[in-house]
Amino acid sequence: MILARNVSKAFGDNVVLRDISLEVKEGEVVVVIGASGSGKTTFIRLINGLETLTSGEITVNGTAITQNKTTLRLIRKEVGMVFQHFNLFHHLNTLQNIAIGPIKVLGLKKEAAHRRAYELLDRVGLRDKAAAYPDELSGGQQQRVAIARALAMNPLVMLFDEPTSALDPEMVGEVLAAMKDLAKSKMTMVVVTHEMGFAREVGDRVVFMDGGLVVEQGPPSEIFNNPREKRTQDFLSKIL
């Protein structure tokens, strides 16, 4: 579904990703872990073209990411993204936040888009908040709306960029539950997170990144119980 080959990314002289290759198969949940500055956020931002490649190639469902605007829009329609800081549209209520993509991008009628939005709100348990504006919602609720907004586009892949890092501890659970539910429905997911419990329980594969490299990857049981690389062991000993 996602194929990254020899991907490098530099911001000026600052090299963030060094020659990364990674494949994500359909229906697979890949959890990317690593310290801040390891390049994991940059990597998933490359997958929907929010950053531009310095070298290498990324294809999504067979389409290579370029700077061509039409190609980018096509890929972004198929790739949903959930941000650390939610980024809900502040001037729109919950229902409008979810429906605006289907209406403006997919060309759905308002009624159809709202019907879909209500279905998704049911799925994340927020139907009663349909008329609320983002700043009337808690962080956890905002992030669940953000998940629904991305799902409204019927994406093939969902990217999560530290979706629980900006949340109060008591709200982390509700967002992870919504993500687990999504994983169960066989959505292809790439999740950057510091939630090791989630990685262990939901991840099909865990990728450990450090210094712009993929240091080690494998099933969660292997990475967490028997890390082979010294750097993985150091990182895990610090956070577990």
Added chain:
Amino acid sequence: MDFFGVIRDSLPELFYGAKLTLYYSLATIILATVVGLIFALCKLSHNKALRKIGEGYVHIFRGLPLIVEIFYVYFALPMILPLHRWFDPYFTPVAGTIALMLNEGAYITEIIRAGILSIQRGQTEAALSIGMSSAQTMRYIILPQAFKRMIPPLVNQFIQTIKDTSLLSVISINELTRQGQIVISTTFSSLQIWTAVAAIYLAIILSLTAVSGYLERKFQIAKR
């Protein structure tokens, strides 16, 4: 004649002037906002040539006294472009409106640009990530949020515009200030007429302030 008697007798002339002041203000506010939006988008463009055009426009039209701009459009420009023939017999109002529009538009460019820049990058990224084009992102996500923040400085600029129309008196447009001068030239009642003129300007501007207060409350309902 008593103090108010003079004012009462000259009210038809003054109201005629006030009407023109309102017309020129309204026309300028609408045109300058359109011009401001266009040049603000130019200045924010990825295209370097467009950016330079936007910058040049603001530098020139913000950098000159309004009265010089009015004289330039009215007296100097017709020497190289036969504007006075193209727009005959409406050249005077057209020249006055163009000069005001270009001047106010330069300030409004910066107000709109600042408003757009004040919206966090995350809003744009979220819009792009659901497949919106840059134009859709600007139209449906950024501008509606930026507009709310632009209301106070825009109202400031609109008030400035209303007052600036008084300079059109220098090219014989019979707006409020010039009507006042004309009345005084026959009645010699400076105190009464300037008081009346001042009161009318204040009434116009305070009504605009009331409208803006209403607008701000209305948009408050829609939150940020």
